[in-house]
Amino acid sequence: GSGGSGGSGSGAKVAAVIKGLDNPFFQTMKQGIDDQARTGGVSTTVQAANAITDTTGQAEKLNALAGQPYSCFIVNPISGTNLVQGLAKIAALKKTIVNIDSPIDAKAAKTAKATPATYIGTDNVQAGKMAGEQMARLVGSGGDVAVIGGIAGDVTSGARITGFGQGIGPKLKIVQTVAADWDRQTALTAATNVLRAHPDLTGFFVANDDMGLGVARAIANAGKTGKVKVISVDGIKDALDAVKSGSLDATVAQYPYAIGLMGVEACQASAKGKTLPADVKAPVELVTKDNADKALAATPKPFGSYDDPFKALGK
Amino acid sequence: MTVQPKPAGPAGDILLECENVSLSFGNVHALVEASLTLRKGEITALVGDNGAGKSTLVRCISGIHRPDGGRVLLDDRPTDFRSPEDARTAGIETVHQNLALVEDLTVWQNLFLNRELVRRLGPIAILDRRAMQARAQEMVSTLAVNVPAVRSRVRRLSGGQRQAVAICRAAGFSSRLVIMDEPTAALGVQETARVEELILRLRDEGHAILLISHDFAQVMRLSDQVWVMRAGRCVGGRRTSDTTGEEIVALITGAKSR
Amino acid sequence: MTVQPKPAGPAGDILLECENVSLSFGNVHALVEASLTLRKGEITALVGDNGAGKSTLVRCISGIHRPDGGRVLLDDRPTDFRSPEDARTAGIETVHQNLALVEDLTVWQNLFLNRELVRRLGPIAILDRRAMQARAQEMVSTLAVNVPAVRSRVRRLSGGQRQAVAICRAAGFSSRLVIMDEPTAALGVQETARVEELILRLRDEGHAILLISHDFAQVMRLSDQVWVMRAGRCVGGRRTSDTTGEEIVALITGAKSR
Amino acid sequence: MADAQLAVPGRDAWSTRLRDIGFWAEWAALIGLVVLVVVFQSLNSTFLSTGNVQSMLVAAAILIILAVGQTFVISTAGIDLSVASTMTLGAVVFGQAYTSGWGLPLSAVVAVVSSAVLGVVNGTLIARGKITDFIVTLGTLSAASGLALILSNGKPVTIVDPFLLRLSTGGVGIFGWSFIIAAVVAVLAHVMLFHSRFGTHVLATGGAPESATAMGISTRRIKIAVYTVSGTLAGLGAILLVARVGAAEPAANTAFLLNSVAAVVLGGVSLFGGRGTITGPVIGALLLTALVNGLTLLGVSQFYQPLAVGIVVVLAALMTRFQR
Amino acid sequence: MADAQLAVPGRDAWSTRLRDIGFWAEWAALIGLVVLVVVFQSLNSTFLSTGNVQSMLVAAAILIILAVGQTFVISTAGIDLSVASTMTLGAVVFGQAYTSGWGLPLSAVVAVVSSAVLGVVNGTLIARGKITDFIVTLGTLSAASGLALILSNGKPVTIVDPFLLRLSTGGVGIFGWSFIIAAVVAVLAHVMLFHSRFGTHVLATGGAPESATAMGISTRRIKIAVYTVSGTLAGLGAILLVARVGAAEPAANTAFLLNSVAAVVLGGVSLFGGRGTITGPVIGALLLTALVNGLTLLGVSQFYQPLAVGIVVVLAALMTRFQR
Numbered sequence A: 001g002s003g004g005s006g007g008s009g010s011g012a013k014v015a016a017v018i019k020g021l022d023n024p025f026f027q028t029m030k031q032g033i034d035d036q037a038r039t040g041g042v043s044t045t046v047q048a049a050n051a052i053t054d055t056t057g058q059a060e061k062l063n064a065l066a067g068q069p070y071s072c073f074i075v076n077p078i079s080g081t082n083l084v085q086g087l088a089k090i091a092a093l094k095k096t097i098v099n100i101d102s103p104i105d106a107k108a109a110k111t112a113k114a115t116p117a118t119y120i121g122t123d124n125v126q127a128g129k130m131a132g133e134q135m136a137r138l139v140g141s142g143g144d145v146a147v148i149g150g151i152a153g154d155v156t157s158g159a160r161i162t163g164f165g166q167g168i169g170p171k172l173k174i175v176q177t178v179a180a181d182w183d184r185q186t187a188l189t190a191a192t193n194v195l196r197a198h199p200d201l202t203g204f205f206v207a208n209d210d211m212g213l214g215v216a217r218a219i220a221n222a223g224k225t226g227k228v229k230v231i232s233v234d235g236i237k238d239a240l241d242a243v244k245s246g247s248l249d250a251t252v253a254q255y256p257y258a259i260g261l262m263g264v265e266a267c268q269a270s271a272k273g274k275t276l277p278a279d280v281k282a283p284v285e286l287v288t289k290d291n292a293d294k295a296l297a298a299t300p301k302p303f304g305s306y307d308d309p310f311k312a313l314g315k
Numbered sequence B, C: 001m002t003v004q005p006k007p008a009g010p011a012g013d014i015l016l017e018c019e020n021v022s023l024s025f026g027n028v029h030a031l032v033e034a035s036l037t038l039r040k041g042e043i044t045a046l047v048g049d050n051g052a053g054k055s056t057l058v059r060c061i062s063g064i065h066r067p068d069g070g071r072v073l074l075d076d077r078p079t080d081f082r083s084p085e086d087a088r089t090a091g092i093e094t095v096h097q098n099l100a101l102v103e104d105l106t107v108w109q110n111l112f113l114n115r116e117l118v119r120r121l122g123p124i125a126i127l128d129r130r131a132m133q134a135r136a137q138e139m140v141s142t143l144a145v146n147v148p149a150v151r152s153r154v155r156r157l158s159g160g161q162r163q164a165v166a167i168c169r170a171a172g173f174s175s176r177l178v179i180m181d182e183p184t185a186a187l188g189v190q191e192t193a194r195v196e197e198l199i200l201r202l203r204d205e206g207h208a209i210l211l212i213s214h215d216f217a218q219v220m221r222l223s224d225q226v227w228v229m230r231a232g233r234c235v236g237g238r239r240t241s242d243t244t245g246e247e248i249v250a251l252i253t254g255a256k257s258r
Numbered sequence D, E: 001m002a003d004a005q006l007a008v009p010g011r012d013a014w015s016t017r018l019r020d021i022g023f024w025a026e027w028a029a030l031i032g033l034v035v036l037v038v039v040f041q042s043l044n045s046t047f048l049s050t051g052n053v054q055s056m057l058v059a060a061a062i063l064i065i066l067a068v069g070q071t072f073v074i075s076t077a078g079i080d081l082s083v084a085s086t087m088t089l090g091a092v093v094f095g096q097a098y099t100s101g102w103g104l105p106l107s108a109v110v111a112v113v114s115s116a117v118l119g120v121v122n123g124t125l126i127a128r129g130k131i132t133d134f135i136v137t138l139g140t141l142s143a144a145s146g147l148a149l150i151l152s153n154g155k156p157v158t159i160v161d162p163f164l165l166r167l168s169t170g171g172v173g174i175f176g177w178s179f180i181i182a183a184v185v186a187v188l189a190h191v192m193l194f195h196s197r198f199g200t201h202v203l204a205t206g207g208a209p210e211s212a213t214a215m216g217i218s219t220r221r222i223k224i225a226v227y228t229v230s231g232t233l234a235g236l237g238a239i240l241l242v243a244r245v246g247a248a249e250p251a252a253n254t255a256f257l258l259n260s261v262a263a264v265v266l267g268g269v270s271l272f273g274g275r276g277t278i279t280g281p282v283i284g285a286l287l288l289t290a291l292v293n294g295l296t297l298l299g300v301s302q303f304y305q306p307l308a309v310g311i312v313v314v315l316a317a318l319m320t321r322f323q324r
């Protein structure tokens, strides 16, 4: 297992390996890590995979860092198991592992004797579900909806879509799911085609904001703004703006900033020898036109209050 | 005038016969019912203008092209070469006009291409590089004056050196018929003399040779039999001893029709 | 024996002079202080064994290679060709041994390569395809017997047809010196005769010609002056009228040293 | 003589046919496109509706422009792997310039120029540095996307501009402006490739570099020129991309890279250089766009789409075999 | 005559040098690797620590195996764009077989065989269908990833197997098992390419297909064989991949595709075929792996990494110019 005994008294030395670098979601996560590190006087290095699909590339980066004198590792694995080798190495050195955003596969972690000290998670199924419920509210009368996902087979995308399916209830029907590779232009093209195939579509669920903005654009091009609803997930700033202006109907904000920030707090707490809570839920908020202003003012931080057990531990 | 020259020996001497071979590339009729025969132990020359179809006929015999019509008989049996490999197996070695060398391979690799010497280690066959290099050195030095290093890539050789390599390759393996498409075109005086010696030696060893050449003196000097092509047809054949350079030229230009 | 043949006319007649030109490729010394001169309005022949360095010397003159040492003078002025374009601008056209054709382009495109005819529409220059095709047809038909279609790609031509295209290209543009590296190697009897006529006509029009050939009869028939190369050196030069085939062969083989 | 009729039916030997593939492949894309259109239309009648044709043409515009640039490069036996990231960089530069208040025309010029400069860098490294095209453009692929990330700080910038909006949505009849721009580019490129000295020299450089050099063509200058063309067109593509998505993003755009090369090759241009067409790649780009459009219209599951795309691409190429 | 000494200093004309690039490029990767190691080690002394070297070698193993397969294909003037998705398919097949309880050995065999079959399909379409390599393998790239998605239903399967874990973590000294496997593959490939008839025929097919045919080599059979080799090695890579990430996922693995080709080209193998080496691509793969490792160790910011990678790749190739 992992102990919380790695850090020296003066403070943790933190290495973070996160997912992609061409996506604002993870940049906000990095911002959270950096901000907390600065206020806490912790030295950090943040590394990311080349792309959100680059499982082995991410593993290589963690492996490279594993032998370095860091006391605490924050990891956001692309898949449940791709980082396990590096984690085994880290655990063997009795250093703290903080798992954020996507969970490490429990069975694999156990086999590798590398169970993380804590998991600060976004529940993507939950986020999708919130989007689904909101969609059901927006189009109370029911109808057809389509889903624009990330890369086909992507785990995060899959979880969000699953949640959406659970949330929409019986009146809505998913007529088509298209993979748009997390790319705004591809999503735009895909949504244009879907709108053509299903002229009386009532809504789109889009697996992230960047693509969501592309879908909103496609709806605008087709002159159907307002008639076809769009809900996406992430809560990046541009999406909040779009919600405010009405081109996007809602976004489920996941606050990667808070996740990153709590990750560093967990490292700090562990450096002080505290025992970390095993599972911490990161805040998720539904942003609609009503609360868009509040969300915008607070971004990248959550606008509501949320539960941060590490705050207390760090004292 | 004879349409076909009289066979000098018994009919069994005939090694290869082309019967009305035709081949078109799109609307270019490269071969139009071309027929010729050639005998064992003889040097047969094939002459004609540029573009007359000589190389195309050779490519039909050596299995690169398949004729649109007509047939090629070897030992009186119709052949059906599906690939140059079939022709090589049947004992036909060819020096192509474009030489068919692989520029990025070395001289020795080209000489032994698809005839590599191997040492067997149980089921595995490992190339015997040293043996091939040594043999290659021997083969090349019989022909070339400025002998190229057998380990240098063919890309680095001069035009004549390349031609020498191609000729060595065709002559170096036991075969029944050696076809040479303008083998001395790029060769110097000394090299040409050596190739002519080689051709005569091959004949004396019992090989049949089909020689394409634009050099009349050479054709008259070496060959036993001459065939003339014009615009895709074989317009006539002569025993070399029965004809003159002028007659052949007349056939080539069409001043004389058969 | 003369090391350098006496100039037949005043010194001003000399068009091109190579002075101790050397060039090595790695450890192959292709040219070793090779020197020769050639005169206006004359046909100068260059002979030698395969690999003697003839083509390499030609490539130095036409700007493809830059010599390691020595210099090339044109009209008594040292040249410094950085590219074949410079040589062409200075009036040197070359038929290379490898022909330097682009197989995927058509005959007319090859003939006018980098000498394209254009129509100007204000600042824009549009190719004048029709004019080029017509001129190409003319040029090729003077030389070839089986005239290839000028619109067909060079890839489809027979060996001799290609050579004819390359020769047409070099002869077709006004130039002071036309270099021909084995221009008739792949040509038939009739085509060879035509090329020889062409060479004589070019000379009569005042062009200088440098002719590389392995065909002695041809060299003795056409040239005014002969240079002999052996192993990268120019081992001797003769006025053709003052020498015999035997002497030249002796120089080539090294039986005679200068 | 009667045998002649009985002989093996006319079959060219393979070496000849091989040489002809290039020729037949030139029309692979067209045949593929026609078959595809017929199939899709018969399965879903909205496929050829005005609206759908219009949106397909607009969706194809950027790919057409990139494929045209790629055609010049591939005709010289090169390959421009950096074309998509050059476009990304152009888009990001445009975004930064625009949000700094440089105004639309100047921003557009700056974007195109910076993409063109990247093309010049590619060409210069390849021609003067004598490094393989593949490695140089792979390097600039990486470098350009890095630059795009640094410049944009990894964040997209939303760009709302009425002119750009009209560019991406307006048009004449069923032809959107961006498609019209792409068509004009294609026509100009065709003239350049087949009716100018430059075009002939491009093909000569690709077909036989040594022969081209011997004829006095500066293959270096040609190489630099084609990469500059490709870079410039990527810059133009960047502006259309920004207009289309309404934002300048540092996204990887990898799909554009592979599709641009695929369009060119499907269009019958040999990767070994020396032969080019412009119509081929344009049709190739339309084919690839129509394929994705049609599959989505038919509601083919996301898991089956890649399989279908793969099979259709191979069939489109295979089809041409039965042509003669 | 004294002038000879004063003449222009020895400079080869460019056409000659051009022909020599191939030769110098063969060692580009090695020089690049050495320089890189020196630089990284001087900036961060843990770079050459046993642990780090070990993890670099393990990290390079899969890429080495793919690059070796790619080398055979590229030597015949082809390209295998499907190599990464073939690996993905192999991994998914392995995952499905394993979770269906077929046991480790059988699952591994099934995975390798299915990847090899994909290679045979590639080769057959190219050789018999006479379609350009690029289009066929682009098609199978798409088709294989589609198949992987369909088979796995888009979901990764976690595979926890003690043997696989040992495979990915154990080893002899600093050489992990997966690196040892890669090294064995490389040695066998070297013997195959340079000491067997097959290898000579591969090079002849790539260098001058018509001459090879004229000498009776069946270029078709050679084409099919090299794609089969590439597919089989992708299958082997799949098993190492599953062992490494502990799961069989339908991920795209695009990075492996570009990197495998980059390693080969950086290793001095010409994309025009006819020349090959095995050491070159292996060193190329090590170079690319060391580059990412080193940049990570130095803590180079994520945005600057692509830029750095691009510059280093170009420099590695450029460096060789100053060799002579």
Ligand SMILES: Nc1ncnc2c1ncn2[C@@H]1O[C@H](COP(=O)(O)OP(=O)(O)OP(=O)(O)O)[C@@H](O)[C@H]1O
Binding pocket: B025, B028, B029, B030, B048, B049, B050, B051, B052, B053, B054, B055, B056, B057, B097, C146, C148, C156, C157, C158, C159, C160, C161, C186, C188, D016
């Ligand atoms: N693959 C091909 N495709 C189209 N036409 C061809 C092909 N090969 C040859 N030809 C044409 O067929 C005719 C005969 O060509 P061939 O090479 O047989 O002539 P040749 O007699 O060998 O001439 P040369 O003496 O010049 O070598 C020529 O007109 C040539 O253009």
Ligand SMILES: Nc1ncnc2c1ncn2[C@@H]1O[C@H](COP(=O)(O)OP(=O)(O)OP(=O)(O)O)[C@@H](O)[C@H]1O
Binding pocket: B146, B148, B156, B157, B158, B159, B160, B161, B186, B188, C025, C028, C029, C030, C048, C049, C050, C051, C052, C053, C054, C055, C056, C057, C097, E016
């Ligand atoms: N690019 C090159 N690299 C290395 N060696 C070369 C190169 N070009 C020519 N050589 C060598 O230089 C020597 C002279 O070659 P060159 O082509 O000049 O001979 P040549 O006199 O024209 O012969 P031929 O009559 O056969 O055409 C030969 O030994 C050849 O192998």
Ligand SMILES: [Mg+2]
Binding pocket: B054, B055, B056, B097, B181, C158, C159, C160
């Ligand atoms: Mg011929």
Ligand SMILES: [Mg+2]
Binding pocket: B158, B159, B160, C054, C055, C056, C097, C181
């Ligand atoms: Mg020569």
